[in-house]
Amino acid sequence: MFSPHTPSETVEMLKNIGVKSIEDLFKDVPQKYRFPKLNLPEGLTEMEALAEMHEYAGSNETVKGLLSFLGAGAYHHYIPAGVDSLLRRSEFYTAYTPYQPEVAQGTLQAIFEFQTLIANLTGMEVSNASHYDGATATAEAGVMAYHNFRGKRPGILLSSAVNPQYREVLCSYLCGYENINIQTIGEDFTIPGNPDDLAAHVDNETALVVVQYPDFFGRIFDLTAMAQKVHEKGSLLAVVTNPIALGLLKTPGEMGADIVVGEGQPLGIPLSYGGPYLGFFATKKEFARKISGRLVGETSDAQGRRGYVLTLTAREQHIRREKSTSNICTNQGLMALAATIYLSLVGKSGLKQVANLCFQKAHYAADVLGQVPGFSVLSDAPFFHEFILKCPRPVEAINTLLLERDIIGGYDLGKDCEALANHMLICVTEMTSKDDIDYLASVLEEVTHD
Amino acid sequence: MNVPENLKYTHADEWLSIDGNIATLGVTDYAQDQLSDIVFVEITVEKGETVKKLAHVATIESVKAAADVNSPISGKITDINESLSNTPELVNNDPFGQAWMVKFEITDPSELTSLMDAKAYADYCSTRGH
Amino acid sequence: MTEPTIYELSSAGRTGVRFPEPDVPLTHLPQSLMREVLPLPELSEVDVIRHFTHLSSLNYCIDSGLYPLGSCTMKYNPKINEEIARLEGFAYTHPLQPESTIQGNLALMYDLQETLKEIAGFAAVTLQPAAGAQGEFTGVMIIRDYHRSRGDAKRTKILIPDSAHGTNPATSAMSGFEVVPLPSDARGNVDLAKLREVCDDTVAGLMLTNPNTLGLFDENVIEVINIVHQAGGLVYGDGANLNALLGIVRPGDLGIDIMHFNLHKTFSTPHGGGGPGSGPVGVSAHLADFLPTPLVGIVEKATADLPPLYGFIKPPKTIGRVKSFFGQFGMFVRAYTYIRMHGPEGLRKVSEYAVLNANYLLAKMGDVYHLPYKRTCMHEFVVEGCWPDIPEIHALDIAKRLMDYKFHPPTNYFPLIVHEALMIEPTETESKQSLDAFAEAMLAIAKEARETPELLKEAPHDTPIGRLDEVKAAKELVLCCWLPDDK
Incomplete structure (x- = not known):
């Protein structure tokens, strides 16, 4: 199908090799297990495959067909047409890792621009070429901090207002490290994760404190005072952030973060049921040599022409083997390209507009939904585009009723935290209209009326 | 290839100079030649720290390789060469001089006996080719 | 050619995408929580499309030709x-x-x-x-x-x-x-x-x-x-x-x-x-x-x-x-x-042709490039990219010269156990003609290595940029573009 061999060419090639049949090339494979019969359905033509895959896709409801108020780590934003148009250039998507810079300047320069955009957006000095997703980028912050103190500070403090999946992945990544001590602070509170509660737990054993900004519940806390307290103990501060929110908000860099990570999916990447997404990782220049993952650096050729290469590769697994601090050998190249194109297209004014639309509509939604009898908005701080809605009944039951009215309700916070049973996390972006919000309010009132 | 007479050597291409009970540690000309252009040196121990034999004291990186420097003997660190972080090329240019890495007080002189002298080290290098 | 960065192309006041005005009553975000500057570029949609189209033209990709990176399986990606x-x-x-x-x-x-x-x-x-x-x-x-x-x-x-x-x-x-x-x-x-x-x-x-x-x-x-x-x-x-x-x-x-x-x-x-x-x-x-x-x-x-x-x-x-x-x-x-689309028969064909292609290429090159382990290979093989009589030529020189012949180089210097390794994986999606062309290029380069070694040492000659200074990149560690106002 995608192999061009004709029977006569195959014969000629076998003759060149000096064997009679293709089977003869597999004599090293134990005969007993050679050429198993795979119990799989017969192959399809392109036309048939397309029809079959349409069937799978058609059995799903989508955020386009229904009205969705889900966020909690993946966000439905508008993707300008230019993004996918450029991503579909096969010069980008059918290229490999740019190990040969002379024939990969396109990929390298795009990553270099991505690094610049992320550094500028987060208020940091350097960024790497990306990680798998927000969760693994957060875990890599833990890995870097642990190695920064050469294992002498085994403590990592997590705010309970950090995305629960990110906390889980960080624990998976670090559980093999000697003496590691990972603690989540504030899980037992009704509204968890005030940064000041966290600061009180930092001591000389703490390598890293991880907070989210805006936090998992959408709240915005100024972290400046907290960063100071963390630094007084000699510890590092990692901030998990939402890149769209940084179109408006004070940067984590300004507030004193040492590491800023997050999920880049909101920057022009489709929801696509959770992946492929984009982890970003930015830090201060003093830690540049401790960043895991790929880095692109600027340099020049013999004629003095500017060019880009993968740099600091001697730290990576293919050279350091068991002594490298990470086994990463890839990034999310194409997703980083999507984010680079998105940020270039929306630019300075567009990102501010998107962030403002999210903020304004979420606040309108909070106003309206908070007035529905039995519901109230739970918030002790300003929020960005998500907020906690306290419900009169279990969230699952409400969401089932909403679904009957073509609405995908908010995220059920009780799933991760018992104290938050009957609390829903509502997300509103620029894709949600005032009418959509009013409709949700009217349906909520209707379905909980009796 | 340069192999100064007055130094002691290890099979991992480190050199040690002994002055009373103070030892100075660096990497050899052979090592820097194998690594080629050094772009980064990080000393991973601090002044006052006690290190055991074979403890990791520094990492050296070139564009295509990285090497760990381990202390061939036990001791207490008395000095580290701060200038290498900004001028890693010293390791290429003056491996036995300005590119010393750490100095330490020798705590167990008996450990010195396992080290090679210049002749033994030169022979060892010649068996490895290039 | 050198393509300017998006920051160099930026022009104050431009934007590629506009968004609607809010359709809800406005809320005020406290000034203390807002950022003062947002250092993102300002470009029109055309600027952005042209910039990335220019960048794309600097890449080699599967859709332009054979990509024999060993251990990476660079096969054709169906549309x-x-x-x-x-x-x-x-x-x-x-x-x-x-x-x-x-x-x-x-x-x-x-x-x-x-x-x-x-x-x-x-x-x-x-x-x-x-x-x-x-x-x-x-x-x-x-x-x-x-x-x-x-x-x-x-x-x-x-x-x-x-x-x-x-x-x-x-x-x-x-x-x-x-x-x-x-x-x-x-x-x-x-x-x-x-x-x-x-x-x-x-x-x-x-x-x-x-x-x-x-x-x-x-x-x-x-x-x-x-x-x-x-x-x-x-x-x-x-x-x-x-x-x-x-x-x-x-x-x-x-x-x-x-x-x-x-x-x-x-x-x-x-x-x-x-x-x-x-x-x-x-x-x-x-x-x-x-x-x-x-x-x-x-x-x-x-x-x-x-x-x-x-x-x-x-x-x-x-x-x-x-x-x-x-x-x-x-x-x-x-x-x-x-x-x-493949089904059980098609999948077996994938591997059969992948192994056939690798062995065919090996047969065409094996007399000229030294094969450290003389056996039937599977989907890839490793040869030495050097010859004892011309010690100045390294695997890297061969790899770089291949670019002038419009091929992506194989994986080089891996695996570590083969001296000056060139690791070649053609994949099943290459035709006999494409393998022949690659083998011819490899043989021509072996000839040049003896007759005109400077062609290899200075390669590539025919790419958008020449060999880049990796030492400078690692030492100076410039990881972000200079913004127009922070010279």
């Missing part, structure tokens, strides 16, 4: 995959939607899990790992938790042949294991005597790449696996080289306990200029309970009238979560489309 992954029913689904609204995605993931089990002979498969390296990490954590669950705490070592990918030792060390390297024997197989010597009750497992990075199928694979199993260890199979084995042999049948798949190598999902990959992991029955959570399962069986109901399942002894959500879903769609 239909791209269409299907973008169907609205897939691309616009949120990962936290109720399971009842997402039965198509769950069915597809379930069917892909089942298909990968069948292809490689495993009892269970997780799709979660984001890439091969993360698949390995998942596998090594399963090894660790398996031994722990049996109260066997003294197994602290992982054995790794010297012909393995660098990720294997890095992954083991990350997971708290001590790495014990194993030498290869004179035929490029695992050295059995040495293996027997190190196998004891402190060995947690062996990480085996088969075919190995020399492109050789281990002739004693059954014995290797038996020795490790008899010592109580598990065998991890690095699935990076599965493109040689589809329909040829199932790693699970050989006794391999755990293996990761690379959907971006074997199953044609695009490499994307360095990711996204996708690294599902298969395990044998006794390890199924340890897989990362969640897996997709059938929660209600099909009836005469209704299809089965799919849902998420948490394995009872799970190692936890290694990534957010469920993995690189868009890659599952592409890989599954590819597998469905």
